[in-house]
Amino acid sequence: MKINVTRSSMPPYKEYCEEIKNLWDSRWLTNSGSKHMELEKQLCKYLKTDNVSLFLNGHTALELALNALNLEGEVITTPYTFISTTQAVVRNNLTPVFCDIREDDYTIDADKIESLITEKTCAILPVHVYGSVCDYKKIDEIAKKYNLKVIYDAAHAFGIEIDGKGIGTLGDISMFSFHATKVFHTVEGGGLTYSDNNLTPILKKLRQYGMRGQEEVTLVGTNAKMTEMHAAMGLCNLKHIDEEISKRKKAFDRYIERLNDVQGLKLFKIGKDVKHNYSYFPVVFDGYKYSRDEVADILVRNDIFARKYFYPLTSEFEVFQNRFEIQSTPIAKSVSEKVLTLPLYADLSVEEVDKICDLILG
Ligand SMILES: *Cc1c(COP(=O)(O)O)cnc(C)c1O
Numbered sequence: 001m002k003i004n005v006t007r008s009s010m011p012p013y014k015e016y017c018e019e020i021k022n023l024w025d026s027r028w029l030t031n032s033g034s035k036h037m038e039l040e041k042q043l044c045k046y047l048k049t050d051n052v053s054l055f056l057n058g059h060t061a062l063e064l065a066l067n068a069l070n071l072e073g074e075v076i077t078t079p080y081t082f083i084s085t086t087q088a089v090v091r092n093n094l095t096p097v098f099c100d101i102r103e104d105d106y107t108i109d110a111d112k113i114e115s116l117i118t119e120k121t122c123a124i125l126p127v128h129v130y131g132s133v134c135d136y137k138k139i140d141e142i143a144k145k146y147n148l149k150v151i152y153d154a155a156h157a158f159g160i161e162i163d164g165k166g167i168g169t170l171g172d173i174s175m176f177s178f179h180a181t182k183v184f185h186t187v188e189g190g191g192l193t194y195s196d197n198n199l200t201p202i203l204k205k206l207r208q209y210g211m212r213g214q215e216e217v218t219l220v221g222t223n224a225k226m227t228e229m230h231a232a233m234g235l236c237n238l239k240h241i242d243e244e245i246s247k248r249k250k251a252f253d254r255y256i257e258r259l260n261d262v263q264g265l266k267l268f269k270i271g272k273d274v275k276h277n278y279s280y281f282p283v284v285f286d287g288y289k290y291s292r293d294e295v296a297d298i299l300v301r302n303d304i305f306a307r308k309y310f311y312p313l314t315s316e317f318e319v320f321q322n323r324f325e326i327q328s329t330p331i332a333k334s335v336s337e338k339v340l341t342l343p344l345y346a347d348l349s350v351e352e353v354d355k356i357c358d359l360i361l362g
Contacts, residue, residue, distance in 0.1 A: 001303070002303045002304075002305065003303065003304045003305065003343050003348070003352055003356070004305045004343060005305055005306055005307040005309075005341060005342070005343050005344075006181045006343065006344065006345050007345040007346075007347060007348070008180040008181060008185065008345075009185065009237060009240070009244050009345070009346055009347075011233070011236035011237055011239065011240060012236075015236050015239070016232065016233065016236050019035075019232040019235055019236050020228075020229060020232045023228055023229075023232075028228065029227060029228050029229070030225055030226075030227040030228055031208075031225060032204075032225070033228040033231070034228075035228045035231035035232045035235060036054060036225075036226055036228060036231045038231070038235060039054060039186075039226075039231040039234045039235055039238070040052045040053070040054055040191075042235065042238055043191060043234075043238070046159065046238065046241070047158075047159070047166045047167075047168045047176075047193055048161070048165065048166030048168075048169065049166050049168040049169050049174075049193040049194075049195070050169075050193075050194070050195045050197070051192075051193060051194050051195065051196075051197065051199070051200055052168075052191050052192070052193050053191065053192045053199075053200065053203040053204070053207070054189065054190070054191050054225075054226040054231065055189070055190045055191065055192070055207055055224045055225070055226060056188060056189065056190070056207075056224050056225060056226055056227075056230075057177070057178075057179065057188045057189060057190045057224075058084070058155050058175055058176065058177025058178065058179060058182075058189070058190030058191075059084040059087070059088060059177075059190070060190065060207075060222070060224045061175050061176075061177075061190035061191060061192050061224070062084065062085070062088040062151070062153060062175040062190075063088045063091055063092060064192070064203060064206045064207060064222075064224060065151050065173040065175055065192050065203075066088060066089065066092045066094065066123070066125075066151060067092055067206055068173070068199055068202045068203055068206060069123065069149050069151070069172065069173070071092065071094055071122045071123050071149065072093075072094070072122055073094065073095065073120035073121060073122040074094065074095045074096075074097045074118060074120045074121045074122065075089045075094045075095070075096055075097065075121075075122065075123045075124070075125050076097045076099050076108075076113055076116050076117070076121060076123070076124045076125070077089060077096050077097070077098065077099065077108070077124070077125040077126070077127075078098065078099060078101055078107070078108040078125075078126060078127050078129070078329075078332070079098045079313035079314045079315035079316070079329055079332050080101045080106055080127070080129060080310050080313060080314075080329075080332040080335065080336060081127040081129060081153065081310060081314060082155070082309075082310065082314075083314050083317065084153075084155070085125065085127055085153045085314065086314040086315070086317075086320070088125075089125060090320070090323075094122070094123075095120070095324050096315075096320075096324070097116050097121070097325075097327060098313075098315045098326065098327040098329050098332075099112050099113055099116055099327070099329070100112050100329040100330065100331045100332055101129075101329065101331055101332045101335065102135075102331070103331050103335070104269070105132040105133075105269070105271065106129050106130065106132055106282070106335060107126060107127065107128065107129055107132050107133070107134040107135065108124075108126040108127070108134060108135075108139075109331070110134070110135040110138035110139050110142065111138070113139070113142050114142060116327070117142075117146055117148075121146065121148060122148060122149065123148050123149040123150065123151060124139060124142070124143060124148055124149075124150050124151075125150075125151050125152075125153060126139060126150070126152055126153070127152070127153040127155075127156075128152060128153070128154050128156055128157040128160070128167060129156060129310070130156055130268060130279060130280040130282055130341075131156045131157050131160050131276055131277050131278075131279045131280065132268075132271065133157075133160065133162045133167060133271050133274055134152065134170075136162070136170045136171070139171070140170075140171070143171075149171075149172045149173075150170075150171030150172050151171060151172060151173045151174070151175070152167075152168075152170055152171045152173070152174040152175065153174075153175055154167055154168060154174040154175055154176050154193075155175060155176060155177035155179075155182065155190075156177075156182075156279050156280065157174075157176070157277065157279075158176055158178075158182060158183045158184045158277055158279070159183065159184065159241065159245060159275075159277045160274065160275060160276060160277050161274070161275040162271075162273060162274055162275075163273045166193070168193030169193070169195065172194060172196070173192050173193070173194045173199070174192065174193045174194070175190060175191070175192055176190060176191045176192075176193065177189075177190050178190055178191065178234060182279070183241075183244065183245065183248070183277050183278075183279045184234070184237055184238065184241050184244075185233070185234075185237060186226065186230040186231065186233045186234035186237070187230055187233050188230065189226050189230050189231075189234065202219070205218065205219045205221055206219060206221045206222065206224070207221065207222070207223070207224035207225050208221060208223070208225060209221045209222065209223060243346075244346045245277055245278055245346075247346035247347070248277070248278035248279070248344060248345065248346050248348075249278045250350065251278075251281075251344055251345075251348040251349075251350070251352075251353050252278040252281060252344060254350050254353040254354070254357075255267070255281050255342065255344075255353055255356075255357065258353070258354065258357035258361070259283065259357060259360070259361075262288075262361065263287070263288070264285065264286060264287040264288030264289065265283055265284070265285065265286075265288055266283065266284035266285075266286055267281075267283060268280070268281060268282050268283075278344065279344070280309070280341050280344060281341065281342045281343075281344045282309065282339050282340070282341045282342075283339070283340055283341075283342060283360075284335060284338045284339050285338050285339075285340065286338050290360075291338075292308070292337065292338050292339065292340050295340055295360055296308065296340055298359050298360070298362065299356065299359060299360075302355075302359055304343065304355075304356055304359070305343070306340045306341060306342050306343060306356075307340070307341050308336075308339065308340060308341070309339065309341040310336055310339070311336040311337065311339065312336060313329065313332055313333060313336050315327070315329065342356060343356065
């Protein structure tokens with residue numbers, strides 16, 4: 001049996017069928033239907049945030065978040081992320097400025113942000129990578145001091161709380177991905193959370209061709225709506241999310257139990273005052289008897305597909321070379337060459353975790 005790095009959660013088949021049944025009567029399949037509205041409402045509650053706007057995927061949500069804030073110039077961000085983060089910046093005709101990360105939790109090093117600020121800087125785009133909560137207090141301080149917007153890529157951070165606050169309440173806007181491989185999903189989907197109510201009508205227009213009502217177009221928009229079928233999947237998955245997260249925790253805890261205190265392995269640490277979601281299990285192989293690539297090969301030979309998240313850095317992709325200045329980020333570079341993200345999903349059994357650990361410890 002193959003073990004992949006992740007495996008999509010599915011609600012009971014009957015529950016989904018039940019949820020979508022009335023669509024055959026209503027024939028209202030998209031454009032802010034009742035399931036869409038209900039999911040927004042339930043997500044506000046679950047994520048403990050004032051507003052949630054839904055989109056057809058997380059990436060487009062992030063592009064439109066930057067768009068909605070009317071940004072121009074440079075955005076300070078991290079190269080230690082999925083390519084989507086950097087693409088969202090570039091596709092808004094903004095220039096990414098890459099800041100290094102912290103060695104302990106892999107998030108943007110807030111102490112290095114200020115030295116990258118120029119008169120063109122308009123925003124900071126940090127990533128709560130693997131669900132590590134960014135140094136939001138320091139980021140907030142800097143943003144206030146220089147009048148910058150803060151948009152969090154919270155794609156990995158569904159359901160995380162810090163000091164009892166929903167993680168989506170940080171910064172101006174946070175983006176959550178509801179892609180099939182994420183902790184909570186709508187097959188494809190994404191959401192933005194924010195406290196400024198004025199953003200709601202702008203985001204609504206942006207995801208609906210810039211239209212206001214049926215006869216007015218006031219913004220240059222696109223089509224980025226979530227359908228009722230996808231919202232229905234979200235409603236079903238949301239019913240089981242706490243159970244899913246606690247199943248993930250079992251596998252996560254077993255990894256810790258087996259790999260803790262092994263010389264040359266650096267494990268993920270959950271920050272204090274954080275309610276975590278057990279989304280990923282990254283291990284940094286630094287001075288271990290096998291290199292990261294050797295461990296990946298051993299696992300592949302046993303039909304286990306861990307992933308080199310995040311390698312290479314987004315700043316290293318060919319498409320960005322010679323387009324703008326690429327800052328050097330030595331810590332991010334070093335981590336990206338040593339990290340392997342091990343399989344982790346709700347159905348991953350303790351026996352499977354043991355098999356993976358036996359191979360790594362071999
Ligand atoms: C998954 C992901 C995205 C993109 O989300 P989609 O819903 O797949 O478009 C963006 N950023 C990060 C860090 C991600 O992991």
